[in-house]
Amino acid sequence: MESSSTRTPSSGSPRREATRQKLYEAAVTLIAEQGFSATTVDEIAERAGVAKGTVYYNFASKSVLFEELLRHGVGLLTASLKEAAERTAREGGGKVDALDAMIRAGLVFIDRYPAFTQLYVAELWRTNRAWQSTLMVVRQQAVAVVEDVLREGVAAGEFSAEIDVPLTASALVGMVLVAALDWQSFQPERSLDDVHAALSRLLHGRVSGER
DSSP: OOOTTSOOOOOSSHHHHHHHHHHHHHHHHHHHHHOTTTOOHHHHHHHHTSOHHHHHHHOSSHHHHHHHHHHHHHHHHHHHHHHHHHHHHHTTOOHHHHHHHHHHHHHHHHHHOHHHHHHHHHHHTOOSOTTHHHHHHHHHHHHHHHHHHHHHHHHTTSSOTTSOHHHHHHHHHHHHHHHHHHHHHHOTTSOHHHHHHHHHHHHIIIIIOOO
16 A cells, blocks of 8 residues: 555665555455455465565564554555645634545545455454454544544534534544445445535534534
8 A cells, every 4th residue: 555645654664665565555455355364475475576485574474464554554544634634724724624624535545545445444343353452543543633623623613512522533434434435336436526525515514514
């Protein structure tokens, strides 16, 4: 998964980071296709175009690779949400505008990384994985970005003081995830702009109270 203009902290040299990126791409594609248990390290190495030993040089095991993949992917999503909110603030927009921009940023991310998103959503429902605690931590990092905007909106009087900030933030993130997966699986003819417009209308009706 390329980080494009949004980068997570480097794990070492540029060459090693590039290798890890290739392994992330290979792992997320294979696991999305055939599941975690059925995917072997040999297959990941072959898909990435590297030797099997290179996988173990970068990650202690397949489980560690997948755990780091989750950290990496959710880290990119979190950074894109935060950047959308900060850009809106720089442009003088309000907190509803920031949430709207974050919805679009989430859709753009999911459109770019559909396999990762499918894996992420699937793993949220599993409780017997070694990386479950890590997943909960990185998930909360993403949700916390939305919580911050909601709290600032409450403080500024843009949102009702009665809203449940943690639950509302989780609901907004969940809305984007589920709507995007439904879009890609069952309504692929829709454009990103079309899906964003539909969620934007829902946001303005349910959160800001505008008609």
